[in-house]
Amino acid sequence: MANLKFHTSAPADLEGDLASLRGDCARMAPHWTAPQKSVARPVPLSLIHGVTVPAASARLLEAMPEYGN
Structure with missing residues (x-):
């Protein structure tokens, strides 16, 4: 069984x-x-x-103006 004790230097201020x-x-x-x-x-x-x-990815990028043309 693990020791799950936590020590903090300050309390958590959730609000x-x-x-x-x-x-x-x-x-x-x-x-x-x-x-x-x-x-x-x-x-x-x-x-x-x-x-x-993959061929589908290559075709997709080729169809995008900023990549393929």
């Missing part, structure tokens, strides 16, 4: 207002870090393999 929510977020912010920004690089075509597109 709080926006100021209460902002305060909660401000207290949580130091616990979260943003990942380093990474630059997306194009993938070489030689690494793309094994991709199949």
Whole structure:
């Protein structure tokens, strides 16, 4: 049997207002870090393999002006 006890540092305020929510977020912010920004690089075509597109999907995209024409 698992131990399902939960410990919180503050009681849940289900009826709080926006100021209460902002305060909660401000207290949580130091616990979260943003990942380093990474630059997306194009993938070489030689690494793309094994991709199949069903004929119905290809026809659907072909019929869409912004994709097929």
